[in-house]
């Protein structure tokens with residue numbers, strides 16, 4: 001599965017940078033800043049929290065009045081723009097099955113637009129507070145994750161993150177997907193002759209390689225955290241911040257939910273950088289979250 005995801009990155013991620021999501025082709029948010037990466041670009045897809053209000057343009061007060069997902073702009077009697085809940089029936093019709101999303105209420109929504117519009121109508125209620133976009137695609141039976149499988153998850157994900165970074169580096173000449181500083185870090189991994197190349201590796205080999213080439217795995221793990229930790233950049237991941245990675249992964253990797261749940265070891269609903277590093281087997285280091293070591 002991880003190899004398959006990497007192939008997807010190869011086809012989609014690098015041409016139109018996005019991670020994992022072979023499912024969607026819409027070009028939104030692709031105008032990347034230097035250093036933006038696939039995960040960061042996906043953030044908008046699942047964003048619940050951002051509301052940007054800009055100056056009102058005289059002729060159409062709603063023109064530059066942006067509303068968060070699930071809301072649309074309307075003007076009141078005094079021509080003042082305001083964000084109101086979107087009527088789900090005004091959402092574009094889903095074209096493919098992977099436009100559907102599954103909510104944490106285990107209900108399938110036609111699209112993320114329908115989901116956020118519905119969530120908006122529940123704003124202020126306990127139900128609305130607890131409702132999140134769980135994963136991409138229609139709700140389906142996800143088999144329980146066994147303890148033994150849970151142990152395998154970080155092994156494969158670490159290897160995958162490393163491979164994603166190397167793939168980004170290899171194709172970065174034209175796309176500026178990594179910052180100069182990031183490129184230098186990945187260059188060391190890329191040029192290391194001992195690097196484990198992409199392939200179907202046994203868990204024993206992955207575990208052995210992690211032990212032998214531990215330093216190669218540190219940056220990819222911290223890099224991924226940094227890409228997700230954007231709203232705000234505070235060293236903690238909220239459910240919404242984690243969504244761009246989690247939502248497309250769940251239908252394919254049945255241990256995803258359990259893995260990220262146990263990552264939040266103090267159970268405060270946030271995954272701190274230290275918790276993140278720890279659940280990928282990265283030892284604590286003396287560094288501040290701004291630098292991600």
Ligand SMILES: [Ca+2]
Nearest residue numbers: 229232234236
């Ligand atoms: Ca954050």
Ligand SMILES: [Ca+2]
Nearest residue numbers: 264266268270
């Ligand atoms: Ca926590």
